[in-house]
Amino acid sequence: MPELAPAYEPSTVEDRLYRQWTDRQDYRANPQSAKPGYSIVIPPPNVTGILTLGHVLNNTLQDILARRARLLGQEVLWLPGTDHAGIATQTVVERTLKKEGKIKHRDDLGREEFLKQVWQWKEKHGGIIIQQLKKLGASCDWSRERFTMDPAYSACVQQVFVDLFHKKLIYRGRRMVNWCPVSRTALSDEEVIMKEQKGLLYHFRVQVSGQKDRFLVIATTRPETIPGDTAIAVNPKDPRYASLIGQCAIRPLPPELPEAQRRIPIIGDEHVDLEFGTGVLKVTPAHDPADFLIGQRHQLPSLEVIDETGLMKPEAGKSLAGLDRAKARTAAVEQLKELGLLEKEEPYVNQVGYSERADVPVEPRLSEQWFLRYPSTETSRTIVSGGKLRFFPERWTKVYDHWMENLQDWCISRQLWWGHRIPVWYRGDEICCQIESPGADWRQDSDVLDTWFSSWLWPFATMGWPEKTPELKKFYPTTDLVTGPDIIFFWVARMIMAGFEYMGELPFRNVYFTGLIRDAKGRKLSKSLGNSPDPLDLIAKYGADGLRFGLLRIAPQGADIRYDEKQIEEGRNFANKLWNACRFRQQQGPSDPKANPAQHPRTPFCDFLLEKLDTLERELDRLYTQYEFSQIAQALYGFVWDEFCARFIETAKADFLNPASPTRTGTLATSDFVLSRVLRLLHPYMPFITEELWITLGLGTETIILADAGQTPAVRLRRTDPKFAEGSHDSRSLGRALSAAGGSARSRQGKNSTGKRDHRLRSRPGP
RNA sequence: GCGCGCUUAGCUCAGUGGUAGAGCGGCUGCCUUACACGCAGUUGGUCGGAGGUUCAAAUCCUUCAGCGCGCACCA
Structure with a gap:
């Protein structure tokens, strides 16, 4: 060995x-x-x-x-x-x-x-x-x-598409989608992240057609889309404007266009909020989801003024065409100023959707896409709300339920190349959904799937x-x-x-x-912040077990984690503590893998430890069913460090150092028995060190991975000292008993020996 | 706007009705024959504020505040 x-x-x-x-x-x-x-x-x-x-x-x-x-x-x-x-x-x-x-x-x-x-x-x-x-x-x-792109896996994806298509749950439609102008693809609603945006709310005037002095004031955050407006909407219940419904207004941009081409209807729509802004809404069906719906209700034309890359199209007018969306905004405001139509601009905070990947504002865009009406929704919803499929922590069930209740069809087509090609084929007006090409004259849909x-x-x-x-x-x-x-x-x-x-x-x-793991300041870990440690560095420094144990010990259920390298160091220290406890046992002679403490005379400290081990195992069983991983780590830490090392080993020294002690064999057996169990309990958290110790100590000949199989029942003991056992429920009184009985050997020796080390004390700098 | 979560020692967090806990940190002393990646001590909190229920509240209820997150077609 x-x-x-x-x-x-x-x-x-x-x-x-x-x-x-x-x-x-x-x-x-x-x-x-x-x-x-x-x-x-x-x-x-x-x-x-x-x-x-x-x-x-x-x-x-x-x-x-x-x-x-x-x-x-x-x-x-x-x-x-x-x-x-x-x-x-x-x-x-x-x-x-x-x-x-x-x-x-x-x-x-x-x-x-x-x-x-x-x-x-x-x-x-x-x-x-x-x-x-x-x-x-x-x-x-x-x-x-x-x-996910293995041939067999790809076949599954295609098959599911074809199946859902034939079930009429997948359909193609020209709809308003979230468009990422950088990736140049449609996105699902989930891939859009709402971010608070400090911007300006611009108030500008539009002239009511045929009435030289009658103006409506509109508040907007997106003046660059004015050239795409095809209506002005007011609430039909609004006494200020209701009478104007049915008349027309003159859209101010692009100014070079003849007035007749800028004449747009004033319509009444319930969607308009009387309280917000001026109560007058510009309607841009091609570039706003809400406006798109209004447009549908009123059969308004869609006028696209921003292209797929986020640049203004010629339709936006000669001074905006070719500009980026953001630059076009300032340019549009300038134009309004020159026309004398800008009433005011006020600071305004609103929510803007950003592309999750490219981190740019998404552009609502009208395009031909594939959508999925979700299948098996009812069962999927009730299985969670009914508690048959369980979430830990449980509160996420509410989030899930809320989403399931408000399901929107899923936009599944992406205008990318890397992915599963949509198994749909076209020939003229014909369309065919199947995995294999129907023939050489058929052309496959160019999109891939989300x-x-x-x-x-x-x-x-x-x-x-x-x-x-x-x-x-x-x-x-x-x-x-x-x-x-x-x-x-x-x-x-x-x-x-x-x-x-x-x-x-x-x-x-x-x-x-x-x-979520955050840094010490509570920020998310990210490459750009440079606060994201490389796990491989940590493994090199503290060992995989140290990293695993250290991280798990501070990962509370359901809460974010404040990461600090110090805690990984703790993990390493714990591994070392365990290592040395085993090393000390090894120095007393070979271990017995079949050790049974019940067969030997023991000290009360042995019994106390064995009882603690039983308690620990019961506690771990309970914690595992609750997925309380950090508490499991904490319990193991406490048992190894406090119960096994600080209390048991210190008191066991009296037996170990005295070959004639009658309780020596019992203490050794207890030690082997407990270590054998504890290594297995620790193995899921610290696979490497536990295997190494398991084999080196000879507690098993084969790997620890498959060591237990529920074959080791708890050892039931008759108390060696009933009086002691009664008091043992109070760990504090036990601590006192331990000190009295001869614990703290190291400390006592240290104190006793201070006198012998005067030369060292003297060599230190004076006070 | 709706919903959820958090607020306990300097820091990170346990603790769901019965005399406030852990680890780290701080301070004191120790190279000691398993371990200085260690040992022995020690310091430290009117449990976010207010009100209520109860013999008893960090824990249950109400309310307020601060922070975080999710959802939402107020431009």
Whole structure:
């Protein structure tokens, strides 16, 4: 038995053990197994992404659940994989090619050649995050790694599209969508982030047609869209303006146009708020969702003045044409001033939708897109509100329910190249929805599908659907899903609906929502702020176990996490503490893997520790059912540090140092028994160090991964000292008893020896 | 505007009816024969404000304030 080093050195252990585990296929899931199944599908990270602290948190939690399930004797499948991440990946590749001077725009390469470049990029960078997860100790079944653009997976996506099309849940329509002028694609409502914007509210006058002195004053935040106005709306109940309904007004821009072409109707519409602004609304059906609806109600023409890249079109007039939206705003205001029509401008704060990826204001835009009317909505809603599919923390059920109650059709087409091509074919006026091309003279729809339209199938498409595979039989529905609340609509809700629609079953039984990791100042971690530590650096510095344990100990359920490197250091310190407790045991002679304290005379301290261990296990069982991961870490920390090291080991020294002590064998047996249990309890959180100690101490010959299987019942003891046991419920009185009985050996010796170290004291600088 | 959450020691947070807790930090002393990634001590809070229920409230109720988040077609 090699002697343990004085300090735990993760770097000498981790890679070696991980290779062993992989070589021995300890993580392989066997669908034929007789054991009860336990499964998790990984939230697939972006294929070109790199590991962040958020991933560390999320995947450590999954690893804990998976390893715990293995120790409880379950057949575990933790299914890994990556996501093609349409917009994100395409943007990165396009930007890189531009930076290298190879292209100015992806059109320079053409669709086919560009896609070749993306695949090359994926091959080169695609494996990085997977390798990083391995460094973390993730016990995924890597033989089943999936990618959302695998041929089999793509076939699932296409099949689902075709199916929903024929069910008439997918349709094509010319509608107002969120348009990102940078990515030049439509977005779903979920990909738009509302941001508060400090702007100005401009009041300008429009002349009522045929009445030289009659003006209406309109308040707007977007004067650049005036050339696209096709009506002026007032509330029919508004006594100020009702009489004007049916008349016309003269749109001021573009001024060079003859007045007849700028004459627009004044209409009455309930949507207009009497209280807001002046009570008069300009209606731009082509560039505002609300105005679009008004336009439909009144059969107004749509006049597009902004193009797909966010530049003003010629229709906007000669002084605006070609300008960017933002610049056009100032220019339009200048024009109004020159025309003497600008009444006033006042500071104004409003909410503006931003593109999640490109971080620019989205432009509401009228275009031909594909939409999905969600399937299986009722079941999906009640399964959560009825508590059959459980969310942790529970409050997210309300958020989910509210969204499900107000479902809007999902815009699923994207004007991108990287993604699943829409399986729809055209020939003249004919349209055909099927996977294979109907013939050479048919042209395929050029759009691809929203990335989430593929990931919503993840729980079953990764297990071989639509075939009835043994994997699906054994592992679907999955047991737990661990993810962030930020994708509750994007992903979680949609997976539930897809699960019911295609498997007739919920996709997972429990969802655990993690918190967001923030820095010490409470800011989100981000690359641009430079406050985002590299997990691999942390692993190098503190070990994977230290990182995992340190982070988990401060990750409260349902709340954001204030990250501080100090806490990872704590994790490392804890690993070292455990290491040394085992090292000390090792120095007393070989351990007995079958140690049974009940068969030996013991001290009261042994009994107290054994009782504490029972309490700990019961407590952990309870906490696991509640997904209270930080409390589990806290309980383990307290047991190892305070109960085992500070109390038990210190008192055990009396036995260890005295070979003649009658309770020596009992103390050794207690030590072995407790360590054997504690290492297994700690293993889900700290897989590397626990395996290393397990094998080195000889507590088991095989891996600790599959060590328990529920085979170790608690040892029931008759109290060696009833009086002591009665008092033992009060840990404080025990602490006093321990001190009296001879604890704190180190401290006493330290004090006793101070006199002998006068030379050292003297050598210090004087007071 | 609607909804949700948070506010407890200097910091980060546990604690859902019964005499205020942990870790870190601070301070004092220790290289001590498992561990200085450590040990022994010690400091520290009228539990955001106000009101109420109760024998008893950090905990339940009402209300106010501050912060954060989600949803929303007031331009």
